[in-house]
Amino acid sequence: MATSIAIASGKGGVGKTSMSVNLSLTFAQMDKRTTLLDADFGMANAHILLGVKPDYYISDALKGSVSISQTLCSGPIGLSFASGGSGLIDMLNLDKKTRYQTIRLFDEIADDTDILVADVPAGASDSSLAFVSAADKVLIVLVGEPTSFLDAYSLIKVAHLEAGLSNFSIVVNMTQSEPQAKAHFEKFNSIVQKFLDVNLDYVGHLPLSTRLRQSIVARKPISIEAKDSRENACFQRIAKNILNSPKNETGGIRFFDQQIVQSKRVG
Ligand SMILES: Nc1ncnc2c1ncn2[C@@H]1O[C@H](COP(=O)(O)OP(=O)(O)OP(=O)(O)O)[C@@H](O)[C@H]1O
Ligand SMILES: [Mg+2]
Structure with a gap:
């Protein structure tokens, strides 16, 4: 069964899209059939980092004019990519029904996917x-x-109080060193543990890196262009740790809901 991973942050501009693109490529290099969903609807920009231009967007699949498979475009090393679309004002505030329909669209690719990575907009919006x-x-x-x-x-x-999530993986970005990253994590974890009964799992760090920034400007993802780099070693470690991290079982609306996928197969 496919595993879905959402990449989120409280604050904007902290490196979600850079992380989503490079982690997806790292999973693809691990021979996992990987799909990256740019779920930053209306403001999607992961395609720019990947250097691909989608023919169709999730918005087209929602209108029913194309299937989800037709919105998927091929990125490097066999990565599949679906974009929420940019400059589409009507996609900025998805209503509840449209959000549900978007999640259900992916049932169609459940059997062809090992990992779905979703680059989620910053903050705690609906x-x-x-x-x-x-x-x-x-x-x-x-x-x-x-x-x-x-x-x-x-x-x-x-996410804990309203959606019942208890497990969160944490990556510390733009750090000077691994000990500094761990110190930030420990401090953050001690604040969270005072008020919430959740499990935070440190999965790694990414250094503040001119090379990473340049790779984004040049649209040449570091995880394929600089395989021996320390940044790539960080992505590999984060990818491995996140695969070993605990899952959330919320019982709500889920990607690749086994019962729904099964009933669609039969139907
Ligand atoms: N480890 C890093 N070292 C140097 N620059 C970085 C690093 N991570 C991200 N950046 C840079 O920070 C900026 C923001 O990154 P990115 O777009 O990935 O963040 P984001 O969280 O997706 O932002 P948004 O909330 O706007 O979607 C980009 O210019 C990117 O190149
Ligand atoms: Mg982003």
């Missing part, structure tokens, strides 16, 4: 929360700043 709670695993990107801590705390609180 849209972010819907994708976060629909995924088996949530990776929260944290940076060592009080505003990032506060916003990540708010996201975890809402």
Whole structure:
């Protein structure tokens, strides 16, 4: 059965899209059939990092004019990619029904997918929360700043209290060193544990890196262009750890809901 991973953050601009693209490519390199969904609807930009131009968007599949398979385009190393579309104002605030329909669209590719990575909009909006709670695993990107801590705390609180999630993987981005990343994590974890009964799992860090930033400007993802780099070693470690991290079982609306996928197969 396919595993779904939502990549989220409290604060914007902390590296979710860079993480989503490079982690997806890392999974693809591990021979996992991987699909990246740019769920930052209306503001999607992962295709730019990947250097691909989709012919169709999720919005087209929602209208019924194409199937989800037709919206998928091929990225490097066999990665499949679906974009929420950019500059589409009507996609910015998806209503509840449309969010449900979007999650159900992916049932069609359940048998052809090992891992679905969803790049989710920043913050604790209804849209972010819907994708976060629909995924088996949530990776929260944290940076060592009080505003990032506060916003990540708010996201975890809402996801826990409103959607019943208890397991969160944490990656610390833009750090000077691994010990610094761990120190940020420990500090954040101690704040969260004071108020919430949740499990935070440290899955790794990513250094503040000019090479990573340049790879994004050049549209040449570091995970394929610089395989021996320390950044790529970090992505490999994060990918491995997240696969071993605990799943959330919320009982709500889920990607690849086994019962629904099964009934669609029979139907
Ligand atoms: N480890 C890093 N080192 C240096 N620059 C980084 C790193 N991670 C991300 N960046 C840079 O930070 C900026 C924001 O990254 P990115 O777009 O991935 O963040 P985001 O969380 O997806 O933002 P948004 O909330 O707007 O969707 C980009 O310019 C990116 O190149
Ligand atoms: Mg982004």
